[in-house]
Amino acid sequence: MYKIMDGKLVSASVKDRIRAEVKELNSNGHQVNLAVIIVGDDPASRVYVNNKKKACEYVGFVSEEYALPVSTSQEELLTLIGELNERRDVNGILCQLPLPPHIDDAAIIAAIAVEKDVDAFSAHNVGKIMIGDYDFVPCTPAGVMKLLSFYDIDVDGKNCVMIGRSNIVGKPMAMLMMHKNGTVTIAHSHTRNLKEITRRADIVVVAVRKVRFLTADMVKEGAVVIDVGMNRDENGKLCGDVDFDSVKEKCSYITPVPGGVGPMTIAMLMQNTLKAFYIQNP
Numbered sequence: 001m002y003k004i005m006d007g008k009l010v011s012a013s014v015k016d017r018i019r020a021e022v023k024e025l026n027s028n029g030h031q032v033n034l035a036v037i038i039v040g041d042d043p044a045s046r047v048y049v050n051n052k053k054k055a056c057e058y059v060g061f062v063s064e065e066y067a068l069p070v071s072t073s074q075e076e077l078l079t080l081i082g083e084l085n086e087r088r089d090v091n092g093i094l095c096q097l098p099l100p101p102h103i104d105d106a107a108i109i110a111a112i113a114v115e116k117d118v119d120a121f122s123a124h125n126v127g128k129i130m131i132g133d134y135d136f137v138p139c140t141p142a143g144v145m146k147l148l149s150f151y152d153i154d155v156d157g158k159n160c161v162m163i164g165r166s167n168i169v170g171k172p173m174a175m176l177m178m179h180k181n182g183t184v185t186i187a188h189s190h191t192r193n194l195k196e197i198t199r200r201a202d203i204v205v206v207a208v209r210k211v212r213f214l215t216a217d218m219v220k221e222g223a224v225v226i227d228v229g230m231n232r233d234e235n236g237k238l239c240g241d242v243d244f245d246s247v248k249e250k251c252s253y254i255t256p257v258p259g260g261v262g263p264m265t266i267a268m269l270m271q272n273t274l275k276a277f278y279i280q281n282p
Contacts, residue, residue: 005150012263014271031061031062032091037066037080093113110123140173142264143263157181161184162174164205164207185201203225204223215243228241230262
């Protein structure tokens, strides 16, 4: 019988802990401040930013939003980031991706001060993850690891398959599992015999943005399945990269969509921002 890994439950416990810490900081005259930049009017980006603002309000952070028109130039955006880098009262800077086509994502990520890079997308912070000596972890992989820990799922010695090799999820996810002594395979669009690989996996993490990509015949009995996908099916209903209804019957644990990894991502952003405050205020 499968068990649901409830991201809403786990994220609430994380945010409640942070809220208590922030309340104590506030009583001592300190504030934690997250600056969020959104360029343009992408509906999905607006939903994400609103959810992040709600989380900031809940835990007691100051949340500054910079909503810029789609016509904003790269130079104007870089100038804003430079100003936020210099402000001692701003602890974290998040620039919501994707950016408009005329703006270079990599240049924007590189411009954010490493100690304020709460998304952990910069080459510096990603490099620290590689060697296992990191301050921040990208929020989605961090959320997955928190879920595994909460449900007492030990990665040590397990066959772990990461489907997807993005810089935001796939690659850092694989590194974190290796740091926990998992035996990791990264699968992607050029992988041959994917089904054979996934059927040997004790833990499968899927992040490919394809509706119900992982099917029951790709999963072994008793596997742990983590669905990072967030898609709309043919009826406009939210769904993940996993064919939940068929796959769940073969799992020991599985995350739902929505309500699985999504809430964890935002909770880990709150955790990264609090850590940034402590780094900047030793």
